[in-house]
Amino acid sequence: MTVPTSQSHAAALKIKEMPNVDRPRERLRSLGAQALSTTELIATVLGSGGKGASALACAQLVLEQAGGSLGRLGSMPLAALTRVRGVGRARATAVHAALELGRRMAGEAREAGVPLRGPRDVVAVFAPRLQDAPVEEFHVAILDAQHRLERDVLITRGLLNSSLVHPREVFREAIAERAAAVILVHNHPSGDPTPSAEDRAVTEQLVAAGRLLDIPVHDHIIVGRGRYVSFAEAGLL
DSSP states (O other): OOOOOHHHHHHHSOGGGSOGGGSHHHHHHHHOGGGSOHHHHHHHHHOSOOTTOOHHHHHHHHHHHTTTOHHHHHHSOHHHHHTSTTOOHHHHHHHHHHHHHHHHHHHHOSOTTOOOOSHHHHHHHHHHHHTTOSSOEEEEEEEOTTOOEEEEEEEEESSOOTTTSOHHHHHHHHHHTTOSEEEEEEEOTTSOOOOOHHHHHHHHHHHHHHHHHTOOEEEEEEEOSSOEEETTTTTOO
16 A cells, blocks of 8 residues: 655645645745745745645646646746646646746846946846746847946747847947947747747848947847857857
């Protein structure tokens, strides 16, 4: 006979059937969010379970659906999450919102006012949000004279091409902010940051436009999964 572990036993119980000290929300209040397991945190976001399943059981299924990876979970479409038993559209939306807040917090974790001196500094700011994004996002990092990030402007979401990423859209905000320079950043959802022919063409077009406007393009960084390519480092600018 298989004896259930305490975690699987807890997941089988409905939250209201568990002792107060074992309920995820109570544990969060008394011990802090850091003390909770990933499953317990997801259960807290879900709030309640579905028919015949506790919030913890639903949370385990959600995490299993993503292979145990929060990054994959954040990139899963809502429709895939709603196929998990007990997870409807509202709960799937709540999970996506919570993970996006985590990404944005990670992006803000860098100390304000610290200059972006090289590609690794830029990647530290943008990778937490972009490396697991489900579609391509093209951003412009607007820098002041001390190379500090003044503003992050999202230009487009979707496939990167020269008709969407037009110099007019890229430099409009840079001109308004009196930018000293800009850095281009986008992601490859495939995880492979190798520049495509379109990436190179867009970069050449924007670098040329920056020269005319006297707003230099210091770099174009492509973010992959755990990797990046810097056009400046690779001698492609």
